[in-house]
Amino acid sequence: MATIRENYYLLLDLDPSVEDKAQIEGAISKKQQEWARLRNHPAKGTWAKQCLSQIPKIRRTLDDAELRKAEAEEATRQLHVQQKEQFTELDQALATLASKSFIYEMEIEKLLKQSAFKSFTRQDIEKRIEVPIKKIAAQPEQDDVKPLEASTAKKIEEDLSIVQKSDLYDFLELKPGSTLRTIEGRINDRYKALREKSVKDAFYTATQELLGQCRRIFKDEESRKRYQKTLDLNRFSSLSKLIDIAGLDNEISATEFEHLVSEAATMGLAKKEAITHIKNYATRKRWSIQLPPDGSRIEQAISCGVCNTLNPPKATNCTGCGFPLEINCPDCKTINPSGTAYCSKCGYAIADMPNALPLIRDAKDALAEGNHSKAKLLFGQANNYWKNHPDIVAGRRKIDEDAKEIQAIVEQIEELIRKKQYYQARRIFSQLSKWPGNEYADKHLEKKITDQIDGAEKWLQKAQNASSIAEKEEAFFQAVNLCKDCQAAVDGLATIPTVPPKDLSFSFQDNSVLLSWLAVPSKIPVTYKLIRKARSIPTHAEDGELLTETAQLSFLDKETKAGVLYYYAVFTQRNGKLSARAACTPPVLRIAEIRQLRAIPSDGSISLLWEAPEHTRSIEVWYKKNSVPGRRGDGSQLSSVRKDGAIHEGLANEEQYGYLIVAVYSDNSGKLLYSQGVSIQATATPPPRAVEHLTVKKSAELAELIWEQVPNKVEMYSSTKAFPFQLSEILPYAELGNIGRLIPIHQKGKVTIRLSQHGIRYFMPVTIKGQLAVVGKQVAVCFLEEVKDLKANVNNDKVHLTWSWPKGAEKVEVLYGDPFAIDSGLPFTVSKQDYDREQEGFTIDSSMAGYPEVLIRVRTILERPDSVIEYSQGTELRIKVKKTRIQLAIQKQGLTSLFSKNIKFEVRLEIDGWLEETLQLVVKENNRLISYKDPDRQVLREFSSSDFMGSNAISTICQYRPKNKGVKNLFFSLIPNDPGAKDNLEVQGNGQKITL
Structure with missing residues (x-):
């Protein structure tokens, strides 16, 4: 639909008879300025922008003679229509005014100022009046609000003069438009401040009185209006004095009228109130008034709603108080005039906003x-x-x-203070002076910095006056102790030499080296830096391994290696400075004995085994019959000795021998050094026979181990790892406690074991004779534990499986397929790592098309030591890939008998899919079933998979006798016996209605 535009002559307020282009252009320019001012107006903004966009088209139309003529003719026609409509409205208005049989002159003046009648002259209106026109004396402004009692107003004025404030708003330092809530808060704040004052003078008393008056006057809007009335009367009185001066000639000119309105604004009077008062006052005085012409400065002036200052039309902020003449609500952004008390949209307190400006300034x-x-x-x-x-x-x-x-x-x-760098802290502290208020310059920090520096300076002075090196050293140290960055003290200490400790010595304690030294004479604390170096003397503090920095006079070195030559050096450290020289030890060589000595007897021989320290040169073995050698050289020496053992052969069985094993070392010069030696005794004896035949019988979780009888005692050991021994290997009996778990044996030649954890268990029999143990045949037994909690989540053609893994299981086989041919299904091997990677689960994403139901089988896998793969029986889960669809049809059979109340129905069921659940055919009288557990349902019969053997459709007859009287309808539904199975079914025809 086309938009009807405004006539350009009427839009420009031009007479249609005007054809002068200059006059037309002047009208366009004037309107362009007016529209530009209105662009952001909340109501007229859109219209003003549209008018501005039409200016080029207006100029083209009115510049063309033919188009201008047509526009003028159309404007004349529209004006005629408007005038006709206006005369109709005017006649209606005059008839209303004339209803009292006369019209006042003042009413005509007011009528002419209404926008609907501005196009008429006084003569136009008077021609159409048929009743007398009367003059009326102007009535003073009247309202129902009474001012404060004179005595109260006088008391307030007297107290205000004492505190030198103009009114109560000025006293509270709030704008006159402030909300009562804000005023109440300010009164409470002033009361609180007043109570804290100790001097009670005239100012205190006046302030207290004024606060009491404020609490009474601003308790509600009614009392507040009375105070406002009192203020206005005082302002009107002041304005009346100026009016008297202007009316000395019994006339108030338009210029005087504008001046009076401007002065009234400075007194705090609103423009409208001031104009009304001036007119009424002049009327009472019977003075003539020349009102300013339309569009005058006073008419266009924008009154500030906060301070009533008159502002130029283009002003955006008040020239008096600086407050915006139109303000955006801070909450909803709605534009409100400055005199608005609350936002027209959201209720935000606009009247309180001017109170923010002085606070922001301060x-x-x-x-x-x-x-x-x-x-x-x-x-x-x-x-x-x-x-x-x-x-x-x-x-x-x-x-x-x-x-x-x-x-x-x-x-x-604070960090510099923590490090005791007070000179640096003082320099940084001075940076806080860039903030003139300096409120952050913590006096406590400043005092601490100053005190520490002053203390350091005093010790520097003592150092300069010291009579000895010791006194100077102590003074410099104390200065540095107070201020670590006291450079003069640091430099002073550097001139005093640091000496190394004396009498560094060492001794051996077990497998450690104990070092000790004498303290360095000094009045200030010193520490010692201990350095160790292999095979040569440390030449400086970084030449070798730093063992410790300590103030103690000894150190136990537990990290030395036997047979390695070490040198130790101790440097003195004072205030961070090391001594140039160190106290050093002679070469230190620690001698250690062999470890893990074992004697393994055999038939006519004894095997000796041990662990030798890393840096031994050789091992000597000395032996004696029936006793242990007391020292090296006592007894005979074995000739063939390895670093880790020796065999003493050619012995008579059951004869005892004693052995002493000595570790041999050498120093830098090649001199041989010997340990004290480690002794052991043993007796040669024939070992027992090993168990060479061990069989296993498994039954579910039980394993029976059976072996042949041997003369000696047999012990059975188990382990999760293969035993690292060969058949018939001889071991000391004392070592059996470390090879595995001992299994109690209650019968000779066999033992039964319960298998409880998935994986491979190893079993090994050991024959015992005295202190000898002989290893028998070991066997591996596999136990496969099933997965638990197998669950499936079906999503379209994907099945996501989860289960609980047996402890120790690392792989499973997942098999899925037709429930009746699962062995030909598709297998997957899934590792624990793959399962965890999928955030605990395994997804079968192969197509399930053609399988209404699928059987899932998960078997744990175990690989035997001989690389044969074993599988568990498996955990199975049967799932529906698609829902079972059932079509239900109910049909009433025959007529209801007068003698029998039973009603017969034919029930037909057609099934698509496999039925696992038992179904219930239920009926409900008069209403549909509301849930599977509806208490009003009646079960007619149940259906199971056996009902559909050989057919996917069945038909049966059911009878039902209504339980209640007046039953008109029966509703039938087919539901699963287990409500949890409802997601596997899709029943069409549920809720069928049969009318009786």
Whole structure:
């Protein structure tokens, strides 16, 4: 639908008879300025923008003679129609005014100012009046609000003069439009501040009285209006004096009228109230008034709703108080006039917003002075009135930025103080002076810095006056102890030499080396740096391995290796400076004995086994019959000795021998050094016979081990790992406790074991004779534990499986397929790692098409030592890949008998899929089934898979006798006996209705 545009002559307020292009252009320019001012107007903005966009087209139309003529003719026609409509409206208005048989002149004046009648002249209106026109004396402004009692107003005025305030709003430092809630809060704050004052003078008394008056006057809007009335009467009285001066000639000119309105605004009177008062006052005085012409400065002036100052038409902020003449609501962004008490859309307190401006100003001053706490408080108070004012946001951001910078400086100072670097801290502390308020310059920190530096300077003075090196050393040290960065003291200490300790000695304790030395004489604390180096003397503090830095005079070195030559050096350290020389030890060589000595007897021989220290040169074995050698050289020496053992052969059985095994070392010069030796005794004896035949019989979780009888005792050991021994290998009996778990044997030649954990268990019989043990044949037994909690989640053609793994199981086989031919199904091997990677599960994403149901079998897998793969029996789960569909049809059979109340029905069922669940055919009288557990349902009969053997459709007859009287309808449904199986079924025809 086409848009009907406004006539250009009428849009420009041009007479249709005007054809002068200059006059037309002047009208266009004037309107262009007017529309530009209205672009952001909440109501007229869109219309003004549309008008501005039409200016080029207006100029083209009115510049063309033919188009201009057509536009003028159309304007004349529209004006005629408008005038006809206006005359109709005018006649209706005059008839209303004339209903009292006359019309006042003042009513005609008011009528002419209405927008609907501005196009008429006074003569036009008077021609159409048929009743007398009367003059009426102007009535003074009247309303129902009474001013305060004269005595109260006088008392308030007297107290205000004492505190030098103009009115109660000025006293409370709030704008006159402030909400009662804000005023109440300010009164409470003033009361609190007043109670904290100790001096009670005239100012205190006047303030207390005024606060009491404020609490009474601002308790509600009615009392507040009475006070406002009192203020207005005083202002009207002042304005009347100016009117008297202007009317000395019994006439008020248009210029005088505008001046009086402007003066009234400075008194705090609203423009409308001032104009009314001036007119009424002049009328009472019977003075003539020349009103300013339309479009005058006073008419176009915008009155500030906060302070009533008159502002130019183009002004956006009041020239008096600076408040915006149109304000965006901070909450909903709705544009409101400045005099609005609450936002027209969301109710935000617009009237309180001007109170934020002085607070913002004071906050900015405090911020400039560096007083961040005061600025933060004032910004917070201002934000209560004007939420998120740009200056508040910017100020708070500046406070946060400064606070972070200041905090970083303070933390840096605190870190320097922690390190006792007070000279550096003093330099950084001076940076806080860039904030003039200096409120962050913590006096405690400043005093601590100053005290420490002063103390260091006093010790420096003592060092300069010291009479001995010891006194100077102590003074410099104390200065550094107070201030680590006191460079003069550090340099002074550097001139005093540091000497190494004396009498460094060592001794052996078990497998460690104990080092000790004498203290260095010094009045200041010293520490010692102990260095160890293999095969040569340390030449400086970094030449070797640092063992410790300590203030003690000894150290136990537990990390030495036997047979390695070590040198030790101790340096003195004072205030971070090391001695140039060190106290050193002679070569230190620790001798250690062999370890893990064992004697294994055999038939006519004894095998000796041991572990030798890494750096031994050789091992000597000395032996004696029936006793142990007391020292090296006592008895005979074996000739063939390895580093890890020896065999003493050619012995008579059952004769005892004693052995001494000595470790041999050599020093730098090649000199041989010998250990004290480790002794052991043993007797040669024939070993027992090993168990060479061991069989296993498995039954479920039980394994029976059977072996042949041997003369000696047999012990059975088990392990999860293969035993590292050969058949008939001889072991010391004492070592059997470390090879595996001993299994109790209650029968000769066999033992039964319960297998409880998935995996391979190894079993080994050991024949015992005295202190000898002979290893028999070991066997491996496999036990496969099943997975548990097998579950499936079907999603389209994918099945996601989860289960619980047996402890120790690492692989399973997943087999799925036709439930009646599962062995020909498709297998997958799934590792525990793959299962965990899929976030605990395994997904079969092969197509399930053609399988209404699938059987899943999961078997654990175990690989035997001979590489044969064993499988468990498996855990099975039968799932539906697609729902079983059932078609239900119910048909009433025959007529209801007068003698029998039973009703017969034919029930037909057609099934597509496999039925696992038992189904119930239920009936409900008069209403449909509301749930599977509906208490009003009646079960007619049940159906199972056996009913569908050989056929996918069945038909049966059922009878039902209504339980209640007046049953008109029966509703039939087919539901699973187990409600949890409902997701596997899709029943069509449920809820069938049969009318009786």
